[in-house]
Amino acid sequence: MKTAEVPYAxxxxxxxxxxxxxxxxxxxxxxxxQSHVTTQTMFNYxxxxxxxxxxxxxxxxxxxxxxxxxxxxxxRRECLYYLALGHYKMGNFDEAKSFNSRLLEREPANxxxxxxDTLIDTAxxxxxxxxxxxxxxxxxxxxxxxxxxxxxxxxx
Amino acid sequence: xxxxxxxxxxxxxxxxxASSSSQYDSALTSRLDAVSRNFFAHFNHRKRDSRQILAxxxxxxxxxxxxxxxxxVSARPRAVGTSSTRPTLDFATIGxxxxxxxxxxxxxxxxxxxxxxxxxxxxxxxLPDASSEERGMPSLLRGFxxxxxxxxxxxxxxxxxxxxxxxxxxxxxxxxxxRGLITEAPTDEAESEDDVVVVVARERGRRGRxxxxxxxxxxxxxxGREELERQTREIVRDKENLxxxxxxxxxxxxxxxxxxxxxxxxxxxxEQDLLKLQEDELELDDELLMVQExxxxxxxxxxxxxxxxxxxxxxxxRRKGPAFLPSEHDELPPGVAFMSLECGSxxxxxLDFSEPYGxxxxxxxxxxxxxxxxxxxxxxxxxxxGHVGTVKALQVEAHLCATGATDGAVRLWDLRQWDLxxxxxxxxxxxxxxxxxGGVVVERPRTEINGVRTSRGSEEDALxxxxxxxxGHSKAVTALYFENDTLVTGASDKTLRQWDLATGQCxxxxxxxxxxxxxxxxxxxxxxxxxxxGATAAAGAxxxxxxxxxxGAVQSWEYxxxxxxxxxxxRMWDMRTGQAHRTLLGHTGPVTCLxxxxxxxxxxxxxxxxxxxDLRTGGIFETVxxxxxxxxxxxxxxxxxxxxxxxxxxxxxxxxxxxxxxSINGHTRPVExxxxxxxxxxxxxxxxxxxxWAL
Numbered sequence: 114m115k116t117a118e119v120p121y122a123x124x125x126x127x128x129x130x131x132x133x134x135x136x137x138x139x140x141x142x143x144x145x146x147q148s149h150v151t152t153q154t155m156f157n158y159x160x161x162x163x164x165x166x167x168x169x170x171x172x173x174x175x176x177x178x179x180x181x182x183x184x185x186x187x188x189r190r191e192c193l194y195y196l197a198l199g200h201y202k203m204g205n206f207d208e209a210k211s212f213n214s215r216l217l218e219r220e221p222a223n224x225x226x227x228x229x230d231t232l233i234d235t236a237x238x239x240x241x242x243x244x245x246x247x248x249x250x251x252x253x254x255x256x257x258x259x260x261x262x263x264x265x266x267x268x269x
Numbered sequence: 270x271x272x273x274x275x276x277x278x279x280x281x282x283x284x285x286x287a288s289s290s291s292q293y294d295s296a297l298t299s300r301l302d303a304v305s306r307n308f309f310a311h312f313n314h315r316k317r318d319s320r321q322i323l324a325x326x327x328x329x330x331x332x333x334x335x336x337x338x339x340x341x342v343s344a345r346p347r348a349v350g351t352s353s354t355r356p357t358l359d360f361a362t363i364g365x366x367x368x369x370x371x372x373x374x375x376x377x378x379x380x381x382x383x384x385x386x387x388x389x390x391x392x393x394x395x396l397p398d399a400s401s402e403e404r405g406m407p408s409l410l411r412g413f414x415x416x417x418x419x420x421x422x423x424x425x426x427x428x429x430x431x432x433x434x435x436x437x438x439x440x441x442x443x444x445x446x447x448r449g450l451i452t453e454a455p456t457d458e459a460e461s462e463d464d465v466v467v468v469v470a471r472e473r474g475r476r477g478r479x480x481x482x483x484x485x486x487x488x489x490x491x492x493g494r495e496e497l498e499r500q501t502r503e504i505v506r507d508k509e510n511l512x513x514x515x516x517x518x519x520x521x522x523x524x525x526x527x528x529x530x531x532x533x534x535x536x537x538x539x540e541q542d543l544l545k546l547q548e549d550e551l552e553l554d555d556e557l558l559m560v561q562e563x564x565x566x567x568x569x570x571x572x573x574x575x576x577x578x579x580x581x582x583x584x585x586x587r588r589k590g591p592a593f594l595p596s597e598h599d600e601l602p603p604g605v606a607f608m609s610l611e612c613g614s615x616x617x618x619x620l621d622f623s624e625p626y627g628x629x630x631x632x633x634x635x636x637x638x639x640x641x642x643x644x645x646x647x648x649x650x651x652x653x654x655g656h657v658g659t660v661k662a663l664q665v666e667a668h669l670c671a672t673g674a675t676d677g678a679v680r681l682w683d684l685r686q687w688d689l690x691x692x693x694x695x696x697x698x699x700x701x702x703x704x705x706x707g708g709v710v711v712e713r714p715r716t717e718i719n720g721v722r723t724s725r726g727s728e729e730d731a732l733x734x735x736x737x738x739x740x741g742h743s744k745a746v747t748a749l750y751f752e753n754d755t756l757v758t759g760a761s762d763k764t765l766r767q768w769d770l771a772t773g774q775c776x777x778x779x780x781x782x783x784x785x786x787x788x789x790x791x792x793x794x795x796x797x798x799x800x801x802x803g804a805t806a807a808a809g810a811x812x813x814x815x816x817x818x819x820x821g822a823v824q825s826w827e828y829x830x831x832x833x834x835x836x837x838x839x840r841m842w843d844m845r846t847g848q849a850h851r852t853l854l855g856h857t858g859p860v861t862c863l864x865x866x867x868x869x870x871x872x873x874x875x876x877x878x879x880x881x882x883d884l885r886t887g888g889i890f891e892t893v894x895x896x897x898x899x900x901x902x903x904x905x906x907x908x909x910x911x912x913x914x915x916x917x918x919x920x921x922x923x924x925x926x927x928x929x930x931x932s933i934n935g936h937t938r939p940v941e942x943x944x945x946x947x948x949x950x951x952x953x954x955x956x957x958x959x960x961x962w963a964l
Contacts, residue, residue, distance in 0.1 A: 120410055133418060133419060149525075151517070151521055153413070154416075156409045156412065160409075169378075169380070172380045172384055175384050182391055183391065191408060195409070196391070205385065211388075211392055212388070
């Protein structure tokens with residue numbers, strides 16, 4: 114895969130305008146009505162959905178990408194990356210990791226995949242830290258309360 | 270609240286355990302396993318839970334069909350995921366659980382669950398290897414950039430740059446006026462153009478001084494270097510986009526073509542199935558006819574308490590429905606000769622049998638005594654003595670057999686009567702033959718052996734099988750057909766004779782030469798000036814090499830008679846008047862075999878073709894071509910079985926128009942005669958062997 118052919122993860126954060134997305138949607142639905150959807154239209158729509166900030170759209174985008182993955186063996190390599198990107202944006206780091214690692218197995222030299230990898234790792238770690246912090250805070254509050262209860266009990 | 274199911278954990282995620290020693294690690298993790306499994310059991314997501322959740326969330330949507338679909342989606346085996354089912358107990362997972370428990374407060378929708386579930390399933394799908402075909406295809410993102418609507422904006426922008434700030438002309442109003450439409454009052458619309466390049470306007474200060482000629486619209490326009498370079502780049506990019514779109518469309522077209530081809534293959538297969546159904550329907554029609562006939566028969570039998578009246582039963586030649594076969598016949602492999610009978614050493618000249626696994630009579634060239642066989646055992650019962658020349662035509666109906674030979678005589682035989690003396694004589698003559706003629710075994714009749722042998726001199730006096738002798742023809746009898754009490758014979762003296770079997774008298778003689786020279790109707794499809802003399806001459810000078818039979822075949826029904834003769838004509842006679850009322854011309858060689866039913870006449874001739882004619886109009890339905898002359902044929906609504914001068918028997922399927930050949934364990938020399946009833950076929954060839962096939 115040439116480096117210019119797959120977008121960096123930052124591109125996924127930039128969303129399309131509403132009009133553009135609307136046009137893509139109508140195009141997709143028009144082809145759906147004709148019961149022959151070309152892969153390109155499906156991808157255009159899916160990519161537009163993934164880029165949008167609405168979670169429901171992201172989900173739908175990932176679903177469409179999964180559909181492309183299933184039905185077009187030729188496009189599967191690219192879809193792996195896009196699926197990983199989509200899941201990463203949604204926060205499903207496990208799936209994102211597994212898709213990405215699958216891709217890296219086949220193409221270790223892929224720059225975008227590597228960068229996505231590091232991104233996912235950082236995000237996972239960040240969540241972990243936050244979680245630990247919360248757990249720690251909750252534990253601290255819990256012990257304080259417990260201590261208070263015990264003291265009250267012993268005082269009586 | 271649903272957590273994701275066990276996903277693969279590549280080694281990059283494991284941070285802590287990787288650093289510690291392996292042994293300590295394994296002990297630790299095993300204990301941790303137990304603890305963690307219990308601890309996290311609550312959060313482990315099982316497949317059935319998701320379906321439960323889905324069903325609860327939207328019971329209306331989750332019809333049984335959807336549930337089944339969800340089940341199949343989740344039940345597909347996950348090759349990679351099953352290997353690591355235990356929860357990964359490491360820093361990251363522990364850390365994230367609080368988030369997932371409390372702070373990740375998002376409503377789980379069915380879509381999310383589906384996405385999550387299918388993710389693991391997708392991973393199980395195999396990737397194709399990196400093949401060269403992918404190099405030619407533009408990547409998805411490239412295609413996106415090429416086809417997204419904003420790709421066209423560059424072009425629009427460039428067009429906008431070429432817009433000139435001209436004074437308002439009111440062009441639209443003009444055009445509407447030209448077309449005759451009513452226009453509104455002209456309003457001053459503000460023209461807004463985003464990307465209008467700054468036009469360096471030349472001061473038109475000194476107006477009025479001189480009326481210059483009007484300059485072209487582009488005269489005042491200067492773009493500037495960067496703008497022009499930008500436009501070049503954009504145009505180049507647009508051209509690339511065009512290429513990308515072209516290759517996308519091309520790929521799509523190729524795919525669609527492949528799909529169409531696959532569908533075409535499926536369609537031809539379905540059409541073949543349709544043809545097969547048609548064939549089955551024809552077979553069922555025949556069976557219905559026969560069953561109805563039998564019904565009438567048996568009801569009439571109940572009414573009169575007599576035996577089956579022979580006239581009610583159609584002759585075996587005309588009977589179409591299935592025959593009575595022993596149950597073992599169904600187990601025979603189709604298309605294979607399962608029995609062979611050796612009949613002497615000379616080519617078989619004719620054969621016929623009464624019913625499957627019944628009695629068979631065969632005659633050979635240069636052998637005046639046809640043999641009688643029992644088809645159940647495959648052994649020769651005896652011989653019919655009486656003729657002095659090759660028996661060229663014979664027909665067997667139940668226990669009656671009629672034979673016509675080159676001595677011009679027609680004999681009737683009763684196959685039930687076997688005189689002992691005949692058997693004894695035969696035993697004497699063929700005593701030495703048991704060694705040489707392989708399959709000829711003389712079977713002693715059921716009656717006890719009489720020690721006294723009475724010498725039978727002339728067969729005419731004998732009480733043997735021969736019941737009647739019909740003399741009248743002057744030359745060899747080459748074709749005959751009898752039904753009930755009417756027998757029709759054709760001979761090389763170019764006449765057809767009709768006989769009454771009850772009295773043994775010749776009722777009518779029909780002369781073919783006379784019919785040729787006095788055609789009652791104009792032959793169908795021929796010019797009025799058809800040279801009759803030529804036909805007569807052909808008939809007169811008739812001697813086509815080895816084939817000498819002027820009348821190749823006859824068949825009759827009530828008073829209608831059809832004959833096929835050596836001049837290639839198939840004639841239809843009315844036996845009440847003795848006139849040929851129709852002649853079917855088309856064959857270019859002598860007609861050797863024919864058969865007709867209510868709708869068609871089928872005739873085969875030495876001109877390597879079989880023609881199917883319409884009985885009522887005389888027009889040709891079909892012509893089937895073969896590689897050699899056709900010597901024998903039989904047809905029904907679904908097939909034509911022909912002996913076409915090859916070792917194999919040719920079968921032509923009339924519904925699918927396909928040819929096939931019976932050759933397994935077949936003849937070693939060309940097939941001469943054949944006859945079949947339902948699924949039981951007999952064929953005799955020049956190798957002097959009669960083979961029995963299961964169809």
